[in-house]
Amino acid sequence: MPDRIYLDHNATTPVDPRVLEKMLPYFTEIYGNAASNDHDFGYEAKKAVDKAREQIAHAINAKPEEIIFTSGATESDNIALRGIAEKYVHKGDHIITCVTEHKAVLDVCEKLEKLGKKITYLPVDQYGMVDPEDVKKAITPGTVLISLMFANNEIGTIHPIEEIGKIAAEHDVFFHTDAAQAVGHLPIDVQKMNIHLMSMSGHKIYGPKGVGALYRKKSNPRVEIEPIIFGGGHERGVRSGTLNVPAIVGFGEAVKIGGKEMKKENIKYREWADYILTELKKEVPDIKLNGHPEHRLPNNLNISIPGIESRALIVKLKDVALATGSACTSAKVEPSHVIQSLGFGDGRAHNAIRISFGRKNIQTEINQATESVLDQISKLNLFKV
Numbered sequence: 001m002p003d004r005i006y007l008d009h010n011a012t013t014p015v016d017p018r019v020l021e022k023m024l025p026y027f028t029e030i031y032g033n034a035a036s037n038d039h040d041f042g043y044e045a046k047k048a049v050d051k052a053r054e055q056i057a058h059a060i061n062a063k064p065e066e067i068i069f070t071s072g073a074t075e076s077d078n079i080a081l082r083g084i085a086e087k088y089v090h091k092g093d094h095i096i097t098c099v100t101e102h103k104a105v106l107d108v109c110e111k112l113e114k115l116g117k118k119i120t121y122l123p124v125d126q127y128g129m130v131d132p133e134d135v136k137k138a139i140t141p142g143t144v145l146i147s148l149m150f151a152n153n154e155i156g157t158i159h160p161i162e163e164i165g166k167i168a169a170e171h172d173v174f175f176h177t178d179a180a181q182a183v184g185h186l187p188i189d190v191q192k193m194n195i196h197l198m199s200m201s202g203h204k205i206y207g208p209k210g211v212g213a214l215y216r217k218k219s220n221p222r223v224e225i226e227p228i229i230f231g232g233g234h235e236r237g238v239r240s241g242t243l244n245v246p247a248i249v250g251f252g253e254a255v256k257i258g259g260k261e262m263k264k265e266n267i268k269y270r271e272w273a274d275y276i277l278t279e280l281k282k283e284v285p286d287i288k289l290n291g292h293p294e295h296r297l298p299n300n301l302n303i304s305i306p307g308i309e310s311r312a313l314i315v316k317l318k319d320v321a322l323a324t325g326s327a328c329t330s331a332k333v334e335p336s337h338v339i340q341s342l343g344f345g346d347g348r349a350h351n352a353i354r355i356s357f358g359r360k361n362i363q364t365e366i367n368q369a370t371e372s373v374l375d376q377i378s379k380l381n382l383f384k385v
């Protein structure tokens, strides 16, 4: 019996051993600066970066020169939103986003509002999905960007990205998507989906932390970005700073492995999600699924258990690591903005747990975790009466 079961892969993933193996030589042997063009040390580092760039571009049907390496999806979101807002001031000052976005988008929008930009926060339906018609209606002559996440990190809901991309293209508005949870997990085609900018992260897909990328379309239409970090003009002037070669090598390998294994893994994850939900419902029939029943990340299961405070549940769960539907700030427990936006009230968020599967999980862990959760639910219920 494993003594600790990790079911929080939407928060972060372990580095895949195959990824680590590719990275290791780049710490101690091939340690050149990818920007040094005076010797082979630099050339070899650049070659490795170029390979990762090709792996990532290939996975999303982009061109290698459209991939800009960053420190992660947070930075990519910042560059995309701030970079467009600043570059296209002559065109307009309006951005469309959604209430369920990650804070890496919402907090940037808040900052942009302080700088005088207009932001529309689209609502979602009870499954956390945005209505493409709402996107269309929100577009004004001053709209410069639509920023909508590919798949939600809390409830897994996958937005109708292709439809939204089509709307953006028809209205000559750029379309950015935060795909931190989607790249390496779901098939993505930036051409077919009319995506102009896309944020990606290494550590959500069995790559290292502290590395990510921004896809930026280079032609038809060409997307210009005003940089937010200056100093040396690396990454086509969009993101200066010496490249983290080992992390980039790992990121490229992680994307490649994800592409090969996602189909098989997703079938397994969906079975596990269905199994857990069915087993829990046998004991607590009014458990609610948060997120879309079909259009959802296969490795995500977010449920609210009526009458069970999720914080109380997870402190008792000694052998299983999973997440709650709330975030502890210094002063109080804040219910998740994502689950609140579904329109069922705060209770739904306070009762929510997020279970997210990963590559190393095995069936016996899923069984044990289900039993542990059931056991704690019955204990907490007993305690109440």
Ligand SMILES: *Cc1c(COP(=O)(O)O)cnc(C)c1O
Pocket (backbone or CB within 6 Å): 010, 011, 071, 072, 073, 074, 075, 102, 104, 149, 151, 152, 153, 178, 179, 180, 181, 200, 201, 202, 203, 204, 210, 211, 212
């Ligand atoms: C994890 C995550 C981020 C942040 O990515 P980092 O690489 O950790 O900066 C942004 N958006 C979504 C949807 C995420 O899941």
